[in-house]
Amino acid sequence: MRTKCCLLALAFMAAMSATPAAAGDREFHEIVERLSSAYQKKPMPFMGLVSFAAHFAQPEGVSGIKMAIFDDVDPALVPDPADFDAFMQRVAGSEYCPMVRVRSNRDGEQTYIYVREAKSGYEMLLLTLEPSEAVVMKMHLNPKAMEGWVNDPVDHGKNWSHRDSE
C-alpha cells in the first residue's frame, strides 16, 4: 500500500512537472515541437519523471530542470543548421540572449545556449543536436552556478548536455 502511494505521488509529481506551457516555458515547448516535427517522433516518455529525479541529483545552484530528449533519431532528419539558427533566433532571441553557438560539421553536433535574467539568477535554455539524439533543457541557475558557465561556456555546454542525456 505504501509503495503504491509513493508511486502515485511520484506519478502525480511527474505529471505536474511535465505539464506543458507554463508562461515562461513557451520557448522550451516551441523548440520541442519543432524537433518533434523534424524528427517525426515525440521526445522520450517519462521526461517529467526524469526531471523530477534530476531535482534531487542536480548540481548545486541549478534548479527547475526541464528536459526533453529525442533518442534514436534518423540522422537524415536533423534540421538544416542555417534554418535552425534562424528558428532559434526567432523563438528565443527576443527573450533570451544568445550566449554560445557551437556547430561541428565533423561530428554533426550543434549546441545552442541562450540565457536570460530571472528572479535571483538566470534562466538557461540549452539545446544540443547530435546525429542520433537531441536534448533540450531549461534550467534556473543561481549566480554561483552561472559563474562556471561564464568562465567556460563552451565546455560547460558540451558537458552538460552529454551528462544529462546519459
Add this chain to the structure above:
Amino acid sequence: MNLKFKRIAEVLAAASVVMLWAALPAWAQNPKLNLGNLSKLADKADEVVDVTLDGPTLKFAQKFIESDEDDKDDAEALKIIRGLTGVYVKSFEFDKPEQYSDADVDAIREQLKAPGWSKLVDVHSKKDHELDEIYIMTDPSGKNLGLAVISAEQDELTVVNIVGPIDVNHLADLQGKLGIPGDLDLKGDKGGHHAH
C-alpha cells in the same frame, strides 16, 4: 534685418558642424567589431564556435565576483572582466587549408583601421602560414576601450573582440576563459615582431 538673421543662421550652422566634427572621434570610437562577414564560413568549417557574452550575462557575472572579492581567484577574474561590456568570439576550424580568404580577414582589419585602434602584436609566420595580431583601442587619454585578436592558421581562423577597458597585462589570463580558445597566442610568443 533679414541679412542679420541669415548671418546668425550661417554662424550657428558653422558652429554645429564644428561641434559635430569635434565630437566625431569619441562617437566613432566603438570597439565592437562587426563580425557578421565571417558567418558565411560556417558552412565550410568543420567546427564553429560562436560565443557572445554581453549585456546582462556579463554584468551579472561581474556583480557576483565583486561580492566575493576575498577569493583570490575571483579577485584575479575581477581584474580581467571589471568594466567589460562584451566578449565576442568566433572560431572556425576547417578540415583542409585555404577555406577562408585574405578578404575575410581583411574585412576585419579594415574595421581596425578606425580611429583609436592600434596594433599591439603582429606575428606572421610565412613558413607555417600563421598569423597572430592583437589590436587595442584607446581613447585620447590613453584609456583602453577594447581589444581585438585575429589568430589564423592554414585551417583555422579565430577572432576575439573584447569591448571594455581590458587590462593588457592580464590578457594572457583570458586564455581558456570566457569562451576564448585556450590555444591562442595572446602573448605573441610564436616569434615574429611586436608592433608598438
